[in-house]
Amino acid sequence: MGKPPFNLDGKVVLITGTGGGQGRAAAVLFAEHGAVVVGCDINAEQNNETSKLVAEAGGTMHGYAPVDLGDPEQAETWVEDAASLYGRIDVVYNNASAAKFAPFGEIDIDDWRFTMRNEVDLVFFVTRFAWKYLIKQGGVVINTASVSGHAGTHAAPQVSHSAAKGAILAMTKQLAVEGAKYGVRAVSISPGVIESPATKPFLEDPTARGVMLGDALIQRAGQPVEVAQMALFLASDAASYITGSDFLVDGGRMAT
Numbered sequence: 001m002g003k004p005p006f007n008l009d010g011k012v013v014l015i016t017g018t019g020g021g022q023g024r025a026a027a028v029l030f031a032e033h034g035a036v037v038v039g040c041d042i043n044a045e046q047n048n049e050t051s052k053l054v055a056e057a058g059g060t061m062h063g064y065a066p067v068d069l070g071d072p073e074q075a076e077t078w079v080e081d082a083a084s085l086y087g088r089i090d091v092v093y094n095n096a097s098a099a100k101f102a103p104f105g106e107i108d109i110d111d112w113r114f115t116m117r118n119e120v121d122l123v124f125f126v127t128r129f130a131w132k133y134l135i136k137q138g139g140v141v142i143n144t145a146s147v148s149g150h151a152g153t154h155a156a157p158q159v160s161h162s163a164a165k166g167a168i169l170a171m172t173k174q175l176a177v178e179g180a181k182y183g184v185r186a187v188s189i190s191p192g193v194i195e196s197p198a199t200k201p202f203l204e205d206p207t208a209r210g211v212m213l214g215d216a217l218i219q220r221a222g223q224p225v226e227v228a229q230m231a232l233f234l235a236s237d238a239a240s241y242i243t244g245s246d247f248l249v250d251g252g253r254m255a256t
C-alpha cells in the first residue's frame with residue numbers, strides 16, 4: 001500500500017463560513033492539498049482575509065461575500081456561480097452557522113427561528129441547490145454538527161442550538177441514504193469545544209473553561225485546524241468506504 005490519498009487534486013470544494021475559525025482553517029488546508037476552494041461568508045472582511053491567506057499558502061480560493069446563506073436566493077446564486085465558474089462541484093462542506101443562546105424559559109421565538117435559519121436552513125439550502133451537481137459524479141457532503149447534537153450540557157443554555165445540531169445529524173444520515181445510489185457520500189463532524197473568537201473569552205475565564213471542557217479526556221480546547229484535518233480526510237478518496245457516519249472531534253468529551 002502506498003501513502004493514503006489525502007489529496008484533493010482538481011476537486012471543486014464549496015466551503016461555507018470561510019470567514020470564521022474552522023472554515024478558514026479548512027479553506028487553507030484544502031487548498032494546500034490541491035482543492036479549488038469556493039468559499040463564502042456573511043462577513044466580507046473576514047472572508048477576504050481568508051482569500052488572502054489561501055493565496056499566501058499558494059492555493060486558490062474564490063471567495064464570495066457578503067452572502068447570507070439563510071436566504072435561499074443568495075444560497076442558490078452562490079452555488080450556481082460556483083458551478084458555472086468551475087463546471088462541477090465535488091465536495092460541499094457545510095460549516096457556517098450562527099446561534100442565539102438563552103435559558104429555555106426565556107428564549108424568545110425570534111431567537112429560536114434565528115438559530116434554525118442559520119444552523120439548519122442554510123445547510124438544507126446549500127445542499128439542495130448543489131445536489132444536481134453532486135450526483136453527477138458522486139460527490140461528498142460534510143455537515144458540521146456538534147457534541148451539542150449528542151448530549152445536553154451545563155456549559156450554556158442552548159436549546160435551539162442543540163435542537164439544530166441534532167437536526168444536522170439526522171439530515172446527514174438521510175442524505176447518505178438518498179445519495180448512495182448516486183455514489184454521493186454524506187457525513188457529519190461533531191466538534192467539541194474549539195477555540196474561536198466566540199469561545200475564546202469563556203476559555204480565558206477559569207470557571208467557564210472548567211464547565212466547558214467538563215470531563216473531556218484532553219483538557220484543552222481544540223484548534224480549528226484539528227477539525228479541518230478530519231474534514232480533509234472525509235473529503236478525500238481515503239474515506240471512500242465511509243458514509244452516513246458522524247465523527248466526534250471533541251478531545252474525548254463524549255467518552256465520559
Ligand SMILES: NC(=O)c1ccc[n+]([C@@H]2O[C@H](COP(=O)([O-])OP(=O)(O)OC[C@H]3O[C@@H](n4cnc5c(N)ncnc54)[C@H](O)[C@@H]3O)[C@@H](O)[C@H]2O)c1
Nearest residue numbers: 017019020021022042068069070096097146191193194196
Ligand atoms: N467553536 C466551537 O466550539 C464549536 C463547537 C461545536 C460545533 N461548532 C460548529 O463548527 C462550525 C464552525 O464554527 P466556528 O467555531 O468556526 O465559528 P465561527 O463563528 O468562527 O465561524 C462561523 C462562520 O459562519 C458565518 N456565518 C454565520 N451565519 C451565516 C450565514 N447565514 N451565511 C453565511 N455565513 C454565515 C459567520 O460569519 C462565521 O464567519 C459551526 O457550524 C459551529 O456550530 C463549533
